[in-house]
Amino acid sequence: MKGEGEEAEVLTWIPCSKVKFYTNAFVVKDGKILLGYKKRGFGAQKYNGFGGKVEAGETSLQAAGRELEEESGISSASLVHAGVLFFVTEDSESAFHIDIYRGEAYEGIEKDVRETDEMRPEWFDIDKIPYDKMWEDDVFWMPMLLDKKWFWGRADFRVPPGESGKETKQARWWFGELEDATASH
Numbered sequence: 001m002k003g004e005g006e007e008a009e010v011l012t013w014i015p016c017s018k019v020k021f022y023t024n025a026f027v028v029k030d031g032k033i034l035l036g037y038k039k040r041g042f043g044a045q046k047y048n049g050f051g052g053k054v055e056a057g058e059t060s061l062q063a064a065g066r067e068l069e070e071e072s073g074i075s076s077a078s079l080v081h082a083g084v085l086f087f088v089t090e091d092s093e094s095a096f097h098i099d100i101y102r103g104e105a106y107e108g109i110e111k112d113v114r115e116t117d118e119m120r121p122e123w124f125d126i127d128k129i130p131y132d133k134m135w136e137d138d139v140f141w142m143p144m145l146l147d148k149k150w151f152w153g154r155a156d157f158r159v160p161p162g163e164s165g166k167e168t169k170q171a172r173w174w175f176g177e178l179e180d181a182t183a184s185h
């Protein structure tokens with residue numbers, strides 16, 4: 001049985017005082033979604049959208065377009081802001097504000113898609129998204145992205161109490177739809 005202290009620790013949000021600004025883009029076309037199998041780095045061996053750090057002097061939208069092209073070869077999908085994921089992990093001193101984009105794909109996009117050193121792109125039917133091979137929180141907000149509902153949420157990852165390994169798991173999270181979806185974004 002767990003002591004009270006341990007329970008309380010699990011229920012607390014992880015404190016953070018610095019935030020890194022990232023993007024992540026998911027391209028959707030004809031009932032399919034393009035995911036990338038991450039071959040190296042943080043989140044390796046998981047399927048994810050294509051994204052990375054927003055560099056100095058860039059807007060989030062510019063960064064999303066650049067990262068999508070660098071990691072998948074897609075250069076002109078039209079990107080729409082789909083939501084925000086605030087991601088906090090014991091692995092990193094900083095939290096991540098991740099602007100999530102939905103890419104509405106153009107005709108013939110398939111031929112532009114290419115594998116890179118970092119990502120192996122693969123199309124999935126939207127009713128067969130491999131959530132068991134993705135970040136644990138994605139299943140909570142992906143339906144809102146697919147339904148074009150603007151969302152906001154937070155996920156905290158911790159090494160579960162009593163586990164000696166370093167692997168973090170989702171410990172606390174919430175996601176919701178923004179009420180004023182007509183606001184400019």
Ligand SMILES: Nc1[nH]c(=O)nc2c1ncn2[C@H]1C[C@H](O)[C@@H](COP(=O)(O)OP(=O)(O)OP(=O)(O)O)O1
Pocket residue numbers: 022023024041042043048049050051052053085087096098135136137138155
């Ligand atoms: N779909 C997702 N769900 C989640 O919970 N965390 C995610 C996520 N996508 C990214 N993250 C986290 C993992 C990582 O700590 C951080 C940034 O991850 P990314 O894979 O986007 O960036 P990279 O480390 O590849 O950055 P660059 O080197 O700039 O390309 O955000």
